[in-house]
Amino acid sequence: MKTVITYGTFDLFHEGHYNILKRAKELGDYLIVGVTTEGYDMSRGKLNVVEPVMDRIEHVKQSGFADQIIIEDHVGQKIEDIQKYHVDTFVIGSDWLGKFDYLKEYCEVVYLERTKGVSSTLKRSEEYKLIRIGVVGSGRIAGRFVAEARYVSGIHVAGVFNPHMESARAFAKEYELDICEDDYDRFLREVDAVYVASPHGTHYAYALQALEQGKHALVEKPMVLKKAEAERLFSLAYAKKRVLMEAIKTAYAPGFIRMITMAKSGLIGEIRDVEACFTKLTGDNTREFLDTEYGGSFTELASYTLLSIFKIFGCDEQGVEFSSMFTEKGPDGYTKAYFTFKNGIATSKTGLKVKSEGALVISGTGGYIRVEAPWWKTKEFEICYEDTSKNEKVYSQFQGDGLRYEISDFVNAINHYGNTGYKLTQEESVKLAEMMERFLEYRKSKGS
Numbered sequence: 001m002k003t004v005i006t007y008g009t010f011d012l013f014h015e016g017h018y019n020i021l022k023r024a025k026e027l028g029d030y031l032i033v034g035v036t037t038e039g040y041d042m043s044r045g046k047l048n049v050v051e052p053v054m055d056r057i058e059h060v061k062q063s064g065f066a067d068q069i070i071i072e073d074h075v076g077q078k079i080e081d082i083q084k085y086h087v088d089t090f091v092i093g094s095d096w097l098g099k100f101d102y103l104k105e106y107c108e109v110v111y112l113e114r115t116k117g118v119s120s121t122l123k124r125s126e127e128y129k130l131i132r133i134g135v136v137g138s139g140r141i142a143g144r145f146v147a148e149a150r151y152v153s154g155i156h157v158a159g160v161f162n163p164h165m166e167s168a169r170a171f172a173k174e175y176e177l178d179i180c181e182d183d184y185d186r187f188l189r190e191v192d193a194v195y196v197a198s199p200h201g202t203h204y205a206y207a208l209q210a211l212e213q214g215k216h217a218l219v220e221k222p223m224v225l226k227k228a229e230a231e232r233l234f235s236l237a238y239a240k241k242r243v244l245m246e247a248i249k250t251a252y253a254p255g256f257i258r259m260i261t262m263a264k265s266g267l268i269g270e271i272r273d274v275e276a277c278f279t280k281l282t283g284d285n286t287r288e289f290l291d292t293e294y295g296g297s298f299t300e301l302a303s304y305t306l307l308s309i310f311k312i313f314g315c316d317e318q319g320v321e322f323s324s325m326f327t328e329k330g331p332d333g334y335t336k337a338y339f340t341f342k343n344g345i346a347t348s349k350t351g352l353k354v355k356s357e358g359a360l361v362i363s364g365t366g367g368y369i370r371v372e373a374p375w376w377k378t379k380e381f382e383i384c385y386e387d388t389s390k391n392e393k394v395y396s397q398f399q400g401d402g403l404r405y406e407i408s409d410f411v412n413a414i415n416h417y418g419n420t421g422y423k424l425t426q427e428e429s430v431k432l433a434e435m436m437e438r439f440l441e442y443r444k445s446k447g448s
């Protein structure tokens, strides 16, 4: 009996998939088909797979060619499978020509001609209209966004808005964007969605106007600085059937999600403490301090630390207290926020004028998880126990600047409107806004 194996994502099952499975089956007696998991696709940079793995498996099954379907979830698995299933022939499309020659040590490798004119990528672009997104603001993060959006299919950065035309023009030139505008109304008419990356205090008005005009909005953290503003934006988005998402890259990063879910699954017992620290030394003439009203370490960095805390303990804190060192012009250079929850406590430490170790430590009754800085771009973390011989390190992918993950989720949310995001929930975003509000009240009470 001759065993043949082939692999693929098989998203939006199409004629090309059908043909390759048919021909692969004809090459032997028994065909094994490996279908990739979402996590594996994500880790190899394939971010826009539309269908869940179970649906993709179902479609492969319905083709009638597969004698066995397996899941592919890690690099190097092909060699394992070939040996495990005593595979005689490995088959893949000609778009991979030469890439799998290393398997010749284990079995025959056959590249089959691809079916012309069809692919999942093409089908996705036909099925879903290309989203034209406009960037509001032209600072550092806006530039990173444009660069990262190029890794995500289904979205095109069409232009930039800045009330100062000179800045808009320079940005559009640098990033080769078609549109630059200083008139927000006109700008909105040209796009389907906006990415708001303007100064913190302006997010609300820009997002509100965009949603009112039926545009989707991805808003840089902190999305807004008042609880009521967050609630208003979410209810407007709901009424208009538009997507509103807060852009905290960490929330959408595979490593961070994995770390949180592992922590929540009882590995370290019941969680009693979260200590999250993020510091980044900056000069006085940076955006963080020039914005004397809403700048400072808490508004700038606490979205990350608070995200970890609320992900672990939920959004029903019993109390929060702040303690800050303020700069002369007003904004805080260093802030500690202490939280109490029903069954635990937490600390957020943020600094722009104080450098600290910057780790995230989640402590439980049976052990702790430690993630070193930059934990907000989670690539690896360690699960530690009393018996250190049981300690375990976990690694994950974090590609580029990481914004591609949130952008990819934003695209998926738009294309499948109705899927409410679990990676950063509305409740969490509203809670973050409330914390910003409470911090700013505290700051005011200190006369700063």
Ligand code: CTP
Pocket: 007, 008, 009, 010, 011, 016, 017, 020, 091, 092, 093, 094, 095, 096, 113, 114, 115, 116, 117, 118, 119, 120, 121, 122
């Ligand atoms: N394939 C093919 N002809 C096509 C498209 C895909 O023969 N027109 C083959 C691929 O070469 C691979 C298998 O089908 O061996 C599964 O490919 P997959 O990556 O799932 O499909 P694509 O349509 O190429 O997906 P994408 O556009 O997302 O890369």
